[in-house]
Amino acid sequence: MAELDKVIKTGLLEVHERAKRDAVSYITGQKVLDKFFWRGYRFVLEGHELFYYNSTGGEQVGKIKMAYGVKARVHDMSDRVFSFCIDRGIKGRMVLSASSEEERDIWIAAINTMCEH
Helix, strand or coil: CCHHHCEEEEEEEEEEEECCCCHHHHHHCCCCCCCEEEEEEEEEEECCEEEEEECCCCCEEEEEECCCCCEEEECCECCECCEEEEECHHHCEEEEECCCHHHHHHHHHHHHHHHCC
């Protein structure tokens, strides 16, 4: 197995996600204000991909390619002290929250190390 194909980091993180329109607003055609919430997932950084899974069932929910130029950095949010984001250029960004400052810093370092190779 190549050095960059091994599992680098795993752990539970929360993702700041946009809420979907509910059935009432869809039926009535009313515009819904953007609402966000936090949802927990299990993350695995393996090689140049960050996979995320349902924290309960283990089903893969998605993945992010860690291409050259992708950067992770501290992201200040009033409702989460240990938040950080992954900037993916024109693909947007993903805001995450760790359980501690140390855990956040380890994730940022691991992601940025992968994106430099």
